[in-house]
């Protein structure tokens with residue numbers, strides 16, 4: 001085999017590898033998302049089929065669930081938005097919410113501390129991490 005052939009073969013393999021890696025990033029990694037969810041959401045949200053509310057509503061079957069429909073004492077700001085402009089938790093809304101909950105719904109309780117629950121959540125900075133998280137949220141069913 002000529003050296004040029006070997007080199008083209010190596011190039012092809014590298015391209016295939018890059019395509020696989022690119023695709024993985026594009027579709028998100030549910031395993032990474034699960035760890036991110038346990039670390040960033042688990043303190044307030046139950047993500048199992050038990051459907052127990054914590055400081056936040058349970059997230060089982062959250063993907064494409066209408067906002068604010070589970071039996072949970074949502075904040076006034078959240079209820080107002082969900083009633084006046086109902087929406088589903090699809091990719092676009094989850095992406096907005098997880099980037100900056102206060103930007104999406106000012107006064108949401110998710111981004112506020114309270115005396116009995118001195119933790120709050122103000123968003124996931126990395127777009128790659130958000131993609132992994134949303135990929136994981138889709139598996140909760």
Ligand code: HEC
Nearest residue numbers: 040041044055056067068074075078108109110119120121
């Ligand atoms: C500090 C506690 C806390 C953390 C941490 C937290 N949340 Fe929440 N979450 C809440 C609260 C409280 C609400 C209800 C908001 C309201 O009533 O304003 C909520 C609401 C939601 C909703 C809307 C659910 C529905 O039924 O409409 C989604 C989706 C959500 N959170 C996802 C997440 C994800 C994903 C994470 C982690 C990346 C996360 N939250 C982290 C407290 C938290």
